[in-house]
Amino acid sequence: MAASQPPSASSREFERDLVVIGGCGHVGLPLAIAFADRGANVAIYDVSESAVESVNAGKLPFDEPGAAPLFERAVATGRLHASTDPAIVGTAENVVVVIGTPVDEHLNPNQTAIPKALSGCAPFLRDGQMLVLRSTVFPGVTALVEKMIATLGVEIEVAFCPERIAEGKAMTELFELPQIVSARSPRGLGRASALFGRLTDSIVELTPEEAELAKLFTNVWRYIKFAAANQFYMMANDRGLDFERIRTGLTTDYPRAADMPGAGFAAGPCLFKDTMQLAAFNNNNFTLGHTAMTINEGLPLYLVHRLEQKFDLASMTVGILGMAFKGGSDDIRSSLSYKLKRVLEFKADGVLCADPYVKVDENLLPQDEVIARSDLLIIATPHPQYRGLVTDKPVADIWNVLGGGVRV
Ligand SMILES: NC(=O)c1ccc[n+]([C@@H]2O[C@H](COP(=O)([O-])OP(=O)(O)OC[C@H]3O[C@@H](n4cnc5c(N)ncnc54)[C@H](O)[C@@H]3O)[C@@H](O)[C@H]2O)c1
Numbered sequence: 001m002a003a004s005q006p007p008s009a010s011s012r013e014f015e016r017d018l019v020v021i022g023g024c025g026h027v028g029l030p031l032a033i034a035f036a037d038r039g040a041n042v043a044i045y046d047v048s049e050s051a052v053e054s055v056n057a058g059k060l061p062f063d064e065p066g067a068a069p070l071f072e073r074a075v076a077t078g079r080l081h082a083s084t085d086p087a088i089v090g091t092a093e094n095v096v097v098v099i100g101t102p103v104d105e106h107l108n109p110n111q112t113a114i115p116k117a118l119s120g121c122a123p124f125l126r127d128g129q130m131l132v133l134r135s136t137v138f139p140g141v142t143a144l145v146e147k148m149i150a151t152l153g154v155e156i157e158v159a160f161c162p163e164r165i166a167e168g169k170a171m172t173e174l175f176e177l178p179q180i181v182s183a184r185s186p187r188g189l190g191r192a193s194a195l196f197g198r199l200t201d202s203i204v205e206l207t208p209e210e211a212e213l214a215k216l217f218t219n220v221w222r223y224i225k226f227a228a229a230n231q232f233y234m235m236a237n238d239r240g241l242d243f244e245r246i247r248t249g250l251t252t253d254y255p256r257a258a259d260m261p262g263a264g265f266a267a268g269p270c271l272f273k274d275t276m277q278l279a280a281f282n283n284n285n286f287t288l289g290h291t292a293m294t295i296n297e298g299l300p301l302y303l304v305h306r307l308e309q310k311f312d313l314a315s316m317t318v319g320i321l322g323m324a325f326k327g328g329s330d331d332i333r334s335s336l337s338y339k340l341k342r343v344l345e346f347k348a349d350g351v352l353c354a355d356p357y358v359k360v361d362e363n364l365l366p367q368d369e370v371i372a373r374s375d376l377l378i379i380a381t382p383h384p385q386y387r388g389l390v391t392d393k394p395v396a397d398i399w400n401v402l403g404g405g406v407r408v
Contacts, residue, residue, distance in 0.1 A: 024051035233263030319374030322381025
């Protein structure tokens with residue numbers, strides 16, 4: 001465990017160890033479950049009535065591998081309770097904020113989303129609490145929140161400790177990844193380290209400004225790497241070459257290139273929007289980030305363009321397999337499968353879609369029906385179920401799920 005500090009006199013007055021604001025979300029709920037599993041008494045404050053109801057009934061509102069047994073135990077033992085009443089924020093020593101921080105339709109970040117969400121809870125904030133920002137924020141938001149807290153007349157420490165898990169791996173990564181913690185005062189830093197020391201021994205201390213950029217750089221780095229691979233893919237593919245054969249060849253026993261990703265849709269609720277947050281932070285002077293966006297967001301268009309050259313799409317029904325933004329997930333937020341669907345609806349005679357995980361889209365059809373009724377199939381999400389797919393229909397497989405190469 002990281003060096004922990006003795007509880008303050010006030011901390012003994014709190015009924016709970018922590019409350020997670022936005023704790024029914026994809027990041028907040030695994031975090032709440034992880035702390036409860038480590039013996040903490042955890043509350044959730046969330047504005048989604050249906051999600052709060054689901055959590056209190058012991059039902060996960062979305063899939064997260066490995067979460068169910070820990071979650072059910074935490075709810076059954078009373079260590080995890082959710083509420084839509086902001087008063088619950090006053091019951092815990094640590095207040096962790098993990099609400100969503102999307103960009104708007106013009107790709108502008110919303111710098112005031114977190115202060116606004118917090119203003120609804122402000123009457124319940126109390127002396128002795130620590131406020132931990134866990135959302136991915138626009139740089140400077142921690143300082144803005146510190147300023148806002150200073151006007152409330154309560155003694156509260158503010159920390160910024162970014163979440164770095166990937167959806168689908170939360171229940172292992174929360175205990176295995178180093179936790180970046182930051183706060184302005186040594187005491188705040190000590191408290192944040194002690195809190196996240198409940199999850200892991202590996203604590204990395206930064207200043208709030210360093211930590212804000214560390215989180216954005218982490219996501220944007222990944223997005224740019226995917227874009228590089230996707231551009232290499234298009235270059236090779238245009239010349240009739242199989243990028244996957246080239247990638248496998250160049251990475252074989254060659255550690256300096258070992259992290260080159262395969263081609264595929266780089267989508268989801270984080271990488272794109274965090275690249276746009278960083279671009280806005282740098283006054284939109286971010287050539288690499290904007291280029292990465294053009295490449296990654298352009299891949300579905302490129303794919304349809306290639307298919308158009310090979311097939312008479314206007315007379316064909318195209319089946320899309322996989323609507324989630326990544327393999328093994330039920331999350332369709334910012335999934336490029338839907339962009340692919342939109343473009344094909346314009347070009348093809350018909351488009352049918354299936355996904356073995358997604359439950360929130362009533363237009364999806366059973367996989368067997370999609371395969372039977374389609375003239376051409378596209379694997380848009382690399383779900384493991386597709387590995388054994390057997391069909392005599394042509395399949396576009398830029399992920400190499402079927403192992404037959406990625407040429408389209
Ligand atoms: N999804 C990921 O893989 C991931 C990974 C690391 C970091 N992050 C970051 O974590 C943050 C949360 O992302 P997410 O994917 O969990 O979002 P989400 O939309 O799944 O969850 C957000 C939750 O906050 C609730 N909420 C919204 N406004 C609220 C308010 N004013 N008060 C209380 N609750 C409120 C929503 O009802 C929802 O349950 C974002 O900043 C994101 O960038 C996400």
